[in-house]
Amino acid sequence: MTHHNSPTLRLNDSDNVLVALRAIAAEEAIAPGLTAASEIPMGHKVAATGISEGEAIRKYGQVIGFAGQAIAPGDHIHVQNCTYRGDFERNHEPCAGAKPTDFVVPEERAQFRGYRRPGGGVGTRNYIAVISTVNCSATVARMMAAHFTPEKLADYPNVDGVTAFVHSTGCGQVMGGEGYRMFMRTLAGYATHPNFAGVLMVGLGCEMAQVSLLMETYGLSESAGFHRMVIQESGGTRKTVEDGIARIEAMLPAANAAERELVGAEHLSVALQCGGSDGYSGITANPSLGHAADLVVRHGGTAILAETPEIFGAEHLLTRRAVRPEVAAKLLERIEWWKAYMERNGGSMDNNPSPGNKAGGLTTILEKSLGSSAKGGSTNLVGVYEYAEKVTTPGFVFMDSPGYDPASVTGQVASGANIVCFTTGRGSVFGYKPAPSLKLATNSALYERMSDDMDVDCGEVISKGVSTEEMGQRIFERFLAMASGERSKSEELGFGDNEFLPWLVGAVT
The missing domain is CATH 3.40.50 (Rossmann fold)
Known part of the structure; x- marks a missing residue:
């Protein structure tokens, strides 16, 4: 990759395009024997040589498109003359480039200060999460999180915040289908993420993404740091919000007591x-x-x-x-x-x-x-x-x-x-x-x-x-x-x- 104070950069010796390092004016000399045919914006491509119609256009030493028309040296190469074609031959050669990794020995690994969690993970942040299982419980989840203003969290300086994770789905899906499985995996991944000191999952009650089913499928159980609530069982919005706030308040002291400790970069x-x-x-x-x-x-x-x-x-x-x-x-x-x-x-x-x-x-x-x-x-x-x-x-x-x-x-x-x-x-x-x-x-x-x-x-x-x-x-x-x-x-x-x-x-x- 060389440019030597040139206004353009050639990334690979086999490339037939140059990259503009700044805006280039029309008719500006950009390389020995090469003049820009028109204005070239910064970051755009200019033809380093003539390219015939249908010929491959190369950048990084790889094919990025094909000439939709004959391209002259110095022409701006972009959507007007570079076309996509997905059917050209690519050699996948599985494993041909795999090579031993130069690992750092464990005792010499870099370190950082993170939160060790009981499940073995290490967190880089210390949040409490309120996660809605369905869009219908999103407002209730937001109400709970909104209660915990910076002023209310002032006594818990080690807690990064109480945050609601809400979305637009959780029902109307084909149960057991591909999208449903992906969604449930997503909820489970957040529910067990090491950047959370505590989690409160909030459902409506009649949705397809049942909290109880999620817990059963992914081996989750209620504990001091993991709570479940169902609005239809808790008596509606106000009662659920009040109970949810109380549960989060009960989680805060333990979350605040978490301390960073030195761990290896493998985490x-x-x-x-x-x-x-x-x-x-x-x-x-x-x-x-x-x-x-x-x-x-x-x-x-x-x-x-x-x-x-x-x-x-x-x-x-x-x-x-x-x-x-x-x-x-x-x-x-x-x-x-x-x-x-x-x-x-x-x-x-x-x-x-x-x-x-x-x-x-x-x-x-x-x-x-x-x-x-x-x-x-x-x-x-x-x-x-x-x-x-x-x-x-x-x-x-x-x-x-x-x-x-x-x-x-x-x-x-x-x-x-x-x-x-x-x-x-x-x-x-x-x-x-x-x-x-x-x-x-x-x-x-x-x-x-x-x-x-x-x-x-x-x-x-x-x-x-x-x-x-x-x-x-x-x-x-x-x-x-x-x-x-x-x-x-x-x-x-x-x-x-x-x-x-x-x-x-x-x-x-």
């Missing part, structure tokens, strides 16, 4: 995410996060990549890293599921990129996926999990999910992630209680423009020549600090109360 579980991506995402922030993910894995922790539609076109890079053939096969099976899912819903896998992604320079889903998959680093792919399925294998894993960020992160947190790391080039303003969220800006202009929201300026990879390895080390160190209690920008702003969004799949009756 880190990081959700790798991107949203509002741009042409810099795959150059700066995503590969930097990939290096940080490698460090998490080397220190015994877990890094969870997700967003299945946003690895389409790059899945062959992941199957090559699979530690076993069946891991690669499961990833390809999820890709096939998505193709069928999109077809029966009148869509296709090239539904992405979004308008904002395109404005930032991303042209096809293939280009977006190649940049997105860089978040996964370089270690072996040791597991592929379905949405919200509990991740039990340390290392780099993949969890099936949509590309819609709130739904995807909800599944990763349900799977056990206790930290979220989110890269963005356009500017995303999300937080994901109960897991703290670190946001990485792909370019320095965004970091400066949205400094209240961005935690790390990965644009320094371009603007200051910082290596992605060095940036990855900085991100890893921020993980440890944040896991120990340092608050992220999204936490300071109060985000996280509206991003709980279980993925809805299947018929609603």
